[in-house]
Amino acid sequence: MSGYLLNRLGQALFVLWAAFTISFVLLQAMPGDAILIKFQNPELGLNPQQIANIRASYAADSAIWVQYVQTIGRFSTGNFGYSVQAGVPVSTMLAAHLPATLKLASLGFVLAAVLAVAIAFVSSLTPFAWLRGALQSVPSLFISIPTFWLGIMLIQIFSFRLKLVPVINPGPWQELILPVVTLAVPISAPLAQVLVRNIDDVLTRPFVAVARAKGATRHWVLWRHVAKNALLPTLTIAGVLFGELIAGAVVTETVFGLNGIGGLTERAVGSQDAAVLQAIVVLSALAFVVINLIVDLLFPVLDPRLRTKAGATA
């Protein structure tokens, strides 16, 4: 078991290192030099000597591999460097923007999970074929809606038409209602699809027929036999959902003007602020790796088949 753990940790570290390298190559090898863009601006009135000094302070002129080694050293101690555009440490910016995103993302994820589970279980319990059909087509509709457009439509309908949610000076929670819904929709879709498929699949397994033959009702079978078997495999898409969550946060925060990591990302790309974007990419990869690590370690706890090695022979 500990061998497995070490192996798995090593893999995670490798992925993290490689993700850092890829982001470094993509973002530091960029032709548009952020420092020149910002400081050559004539309005600042800096002479070439001053620009050279600034460049030296960012280590922009050392060989690429020196920069690489320096950056990796800084990143591993939690120092993500300075944002050229904003002139403040990237870590300070991240810390300032993180709480808004955490709140949005956690609420959005919870709502998405509730939606997905409701869609999947209601559709398999309902005796009405039409309702089942309607519910099962909801995920494929959700997955086809552009998130940014959904946000705009929600604002249009609920804020401007129905005037249910104020646009000007909303309360701290009121402000979150529409963004959370916007974020939840694209995340609930893949989750619901996987769940519906798993439930359908589990329902055809012989042990379900055996349970019915014991005299168990459909509800009993669904909750006590199908649920756990259908929910377990959804853990494997946790990483994919995290990716959706990040994409959703960027778009949602942009549409609703929320001041979180997503909005920060959008502005960083707009102003070609590579340092900020690289920090965000590396931190996302870290989160992804940690999530998958947790899932891998959780599986043997939840699934008895992975706990013991081989079946007894008799």
Next chain:
Amino acid sequence: MTTFDTIHDDVIASGRGQRTGRRLSLPLLMRRLPPGLVLSWLVLGIAFLWAVAPWLFTSYNPLEGVGGEQLRRPDAGHLLGTDALGRDLYARIVYGAVHSLAGAFVAVALGLVIGIGLGVVAGSVRRRLDDAIMRLVDVLLSIPPLLLSLSVIILLGFGTVNAAIAVGLTSVAGFARLARSEVVRVRRSDYVEAAFGSGGTFSAVLWRHVLPNSLTSVLGIAALQFGSAVLQISTLGFLGYGAPPPTPEWGLLIAEGRNYISTAWWLTTAPGVVVVLVVLAANRVSQSFGKVAA
């Protein structure tokens, strides 16, 4: 359930409507095709025609507005109304199709070619290279797709083609993983072993059996990826990293309409509905491929 495998072993099995499509009569075929699928093909067909011959569908100029016609509501003259510069919205959507669809096409083609290449190599060769490729795939998967495409855009700069490349690269890992698992699945099958057993060389077996059987489902996923690429490209367009204004790219149309959200609802609603319909259609078609393959 109704396949009779009895003494009359030599009577061709009749059952479960398994006959191949070719032998179906046309009326029967029509009856078997679900209406949703027909509609989906229709939507994709129209979108395709918009992209190749937009002038057939509208007489308005998508780029030049008409004075005094600004922000008209949808009516008989302007099917979907006009924007703040007096440009016909329907014309802009029709002419915008080429940007969204060509972008998505390039993205999927890129992801498919690189992904299948990596996947097939990983699935058919020895362990070392296989491991190396799959680790690379793991790494690509660990970076959220949007962040990966944003990084690529920072590197390459804004623009339609760059956005398409950025989106295409995000699907490489998924295609590679799927192609590899399919190749491995097919390679384990009895018929591949039987092909080696009857004297087939490695390349002959790969070409005759492994590739045709493993790539069917990968192509089914390509249709699904097409819908997703339309979405991603419109997202990049909306964020302003795709085609520059006044290009009528769908995501950009929605972004521009956003400024008139309280007065001109059609500017955001109509292009969004078009995107949803195209993506839904692509997903539905992809689903039908999956059924044929299975």
Next chain:
Amino acid sequence: MSTSAAASPPVLEVENLSISYHDGIAHHRAVHDVSFRIEPGEVVALVGESGSGKTTTAQSIIGLLQANGRIDGGSIKLNGTDIARWSDRQLDVVRGAKISLVPQDPASSLNPVKTIGAQVSEILRIHGAASGHALEAQVISLLERVGLSEPALRVRQYPHELSGGMRQRVLIAIAVALKPQLIIADEPTSALDVTVQRRILDLIDELRTEFGTSVLLVTHDLGVAADRADRLVVLQGGRVQELGATKIVLAAPRSAYTRQLIADAPSFSAVARKTPATAREKAAPSDNDVVIVDGLVQDFVRPDGDGKPFRAVDGLSFRVRRGTTHAIVGESGSGKTTSIRAIVGFQKPTAGRIEIDGTDLSQLRGETLRQFRRKIQLVYQNPYGSLDPRQTVFDIVAEPLLNFGRLARPAREAKARAILSRVGLPEAALSRRPHALSGGQRQRVAIARALVLDPDVVVLDEAVSALDVTVQARILDLLDELQHDLGLTYLFVSHDLAVVRQISDTVSVLKDGRLVDGGAVEDVFERPGSDYTRELINAIPGQNRAALV
């Protein structure tokens, strides 16, 4: 046989039952006007091949038809009450308590994420039969009753920790927990090894006598039905072909189909389904051995990486004379499939020597190995998996010729056509793809592919095991004919001793990778050299009838 029929009503009375399935376009009838009855304490067997409607009939009795199935007409009377049109809610009370089920596949019939104890106690809890400590005690005593060792330990174990036979015992414990009046046993042993099969059927018999329960035994195996049932219902194509007391049906079958079934069942036919080896073959000198296996050892590295490698085959040796059939017999895990994979050259043995027609396999690599393959060909167990679904029958059969491209295209076509007609496939089948063929036809295609290269040796890996008995008989006839005409040597791998006795000249019996018995087939069957062989022979179903005739 029940004589109290007049006194008490039958436990189950099925009358004119008709069932159809909807395939998305129309309803297709799967069961037509089926009628039979089961008296208290009686065992009735529903016997039929695939597509006979036996499983559908059984499912309808317990109200568990698939979602696209429906009862079109007729009645299912349980103790005189028609339950055919009962709602799920009404049936929930009956299921488990009055009628219970022993399913076909023990591997997938238990919930993998719940303990054995939870799954056995569930039936008691649903029907409110016990709770608390009494529940636990009852579960343990049930597990003990069905012959599980250490029942207190089993309660806390999960299904994957038990063997197939043990899981089927758990399922039987569930089925008898509430002492139902009727147990539906749907192919209860077809997924199990023969020796386990026998013990499980004995257990069902024992419990039936103890509790006075009736049993509806659904089976494709006429031998099992003959051994265990009081009465037989023979189904074909969803219709009852014959119905009556087991002894009478077997001794004097009235329908042509039943006669066919009895003639084709390997366990019944005393005569060998084989052209007797001619004097020439028997007298052939021993240097005419075309297959020589000497001290074959095959190790596998365990997937978890620790401990010493797993030895799948341990010192196997045998010789096969040209033109004869050698059978390799064993239960699952005996190493028979591993051995033949080494013999056909798919896998390098850890130790030992394999010689085919004078060629030592260990010397072969790359192109020489490829050239060697025309000498020995393999026919797989599952004809669905061994044919490429995207190729036509013609392409499949012509492909080996293409691999050794010596023939020009017209010659290739002529040869492929000739071999296809030789295995009895109609001309029309040539352009079809495998999915449009029946199971028997697919296996004919697989045989044609193996023969098209004119091999010396054909290895048949459970090649008839997945087929219905009447189809199996035709394929065995074909194999015999081909051997006689072409002078082929067969290596016949099987778990089915009845088939082996019919068609082979010599036999090797494997257990846990070791050869436990071997020699001429008559010698091994009449004077088994090991206890294990004796047990295998005794486990062949259908021996009651053999004794009877």
